[in-house]
Amino acid sequence: MSDTVKPRAIPFIPISAPRFGAEEEDLVLQVLRSGMLAQGPMVARLEELSAAMAGVPHAVAVSSGTAALDAALEVLGVGPGDEVITTPLTFVATLNAILRRGATARFADVTDDYVIDPASMAALITPHTRVLLPVHLYGLMADMERIEEVARRHGLGVVEDAAQAHGARLRGRPAGGFGLGCFSFYATKNVTSGEGGVVTTSDGDIADRLRLLRNQGMRSRYDYAVVGHNWRMTDLAAALAIPQMGRLAAITERRSHNAATLTRLIGPNCGVVTPRTPPDRVHAWHQYTVLLPPGCDRDRVVAGLRDRGVGAGVYYPRLVWDYPPFLDHPLVVRNVTPHAAEVAGRCLSLPVHPGLGEPELARVAEALRGAVTA
Numbered sequence: 087m088s089d090t091v092k093p094r095a096i097p098f099i100p101i102s103a104p105r106f107g108a109e110e111e112d113l114v115l116q117v118l119r120s121g122m123l124a125q126g127p128m129v130a131r132l133e134e135l136s137a138a139m140a141g142v143p144h145a146v147a148v149s150s151g152t153a154a155l156d157a158a159l160e161v162l163g164v165g166p167g168d169e170v171i172t173t174p175l176t177f178v179a180t181l182n183a184i185l186r187r188g189a190t191a192r193f194a195d196v197t198d199d200y201v202i203d204p205a206s207m208a209a210l211i212t213p214h215t216r217v218l219l220p221v222h223l224y225g226l227m228a229d230m231e232r233i234e235e236v237a238r239r240h241g242l243g244v245v246e247d248a249a250q251a252h253g254a255r256l257r258g259r260p261a262g263g264f265g266l267g268c269f270s271f272y273a274t275k276n277v278t279s280g281e282g283g284v285v286t287t288s289d290g291d292i293a294d295r296l297r298l299l300r301n302q303g304m305r306s307r308y309d310y311a312v313v314g315h316n317w318r319m320t321d322l323a324a325a326l327a328i329p330q331m332g333r334l335a336a337i338t339e340r341r342s343h344n345a346a347t348l349t350r351l352i353g354p355n356c357g358v359v360t361p362r363t364p365p366d367r368v369h370a371w372h373q374y375t376v377l378l379p380p381g382c383d384r385d386r387v388v389a390g391l392r393d394r395g396v397g398a399g400v401y402y403p404r405l406v407w408d409y410p411p412f413l414d415h416p417l418v419v420r421n422v423t424p425h426a427a428e429v430a431g432r433c434l435s436l437p438v439h440p441g442l443g444e445p446e447l448a449r450v451a452e453a454l455r456g457a458v459t460a
């Protein structure tokens with residue numbers, strides 16, 4: 087026996103960590119043993135749970151959050167000549183979905199809470215505007231009551247990019263219950279099926295048409311009603327997500343508790359701006375995102391966190407249109423959005439997922455202070 091004590095490696099704290107238990111294993115095995123892997127009863131069950139989550143009667147599961155956005159814009163008839171207003175502080179999927187329809191993308195600015203500003207959206211409306219596409223960034227709902235009001239006044243469709251916002255609420259009304267709600271079940275999202283998505287809607291007609299679009303435009307075998315797609319989800323994927331949907335309230339509660347703990351532990355003294363939840367909202371805390379001090383070298387902070395065993399993320403380092411495919415794109419209108427530009431330059435997301443307890447959160451806060459002041 088050696089009498090030297092090896093230092094135990096401190097485990098790295100990742101920015102996201104999917105958690106599955108016996109329930110997921112049982113349900114996935116059930117599908118495997120049934121031998122029926124394609125869209126079936128598990129998908130139907132996940133749709134019921136998704137509709138309940140959004141507080142609407144209908145949900146149509148699809149193969150990804152991106153497919154959900156594609157389907158929502160297509161079912162609303164968005165096409166060439168139409169304009170869609172969204173936020174420049176989003177994942178590229180939001181913009182790609184607009185451009186795939188041949189529609190023009192316009193960008194409104196964000197508020198201090200990082201989500202799209204309804205007044206800035208209203209100012210961009212033209213006679214060609216067809217749809218308002220807010221993103222519930224980091225799990226915080228945009229001000230959907232005001233957006234709904236703007237949409238009603240101008241006769242516009244509303245699509246919510248709720249990919250990050252399972253279970254988020256505004257004055258008691260859930261995300262996905264205002265317009266067509268587009269959720270993602272991608273591997274890093276608050277509820278995951280590996281890959282997957284769902285569209286929620288209160289409109290039965292729209293739900294019917296979404297079901298057609300998802301499955302080759304087919305009403306029953308060889309009865310084709312429209313030009314369609316293969317956007318189906320597998321029963322295996324649905325089986326993975328179903329138990330997490332059952333635990334969603336607990337997952338959100340835990341993320342929320344972790345966020346409050348981080349805010350307390352980071353404290354007001356290191357020049358970092360911690361995120362704020364408007365009192366009328368339940369935040370889903372997909373990401374816990376701070377603003378670094380102005381002029382602070384973010385790459386250095388990310389590296390410093392990594393050296394201290396903490397994974398950080400930058401969502402998103404540049405405005406969504408600020409990449410080669412979009413810079414000279416004729417359908418991309420690069421509106422001036424100073425608040426969004428400021429956030430993109432200073433934002434940093436820290437681990438907040440339900441796998442973290444008090445000791446890990448203390449390490450995250452300590453590492454941040456160390457990396458910022460180093």
Ligand SMILES: *Cc1c(COP(=O)(O)O)cnc(C)c1O
Binds near residue numbers: 177180249270
């Ligand atoms: C993840 C995400 C999407 C796309 O979802 P996928 O399931 O990855 O296709 C769209 N919008 C936002 C804001 C996202 O975070």
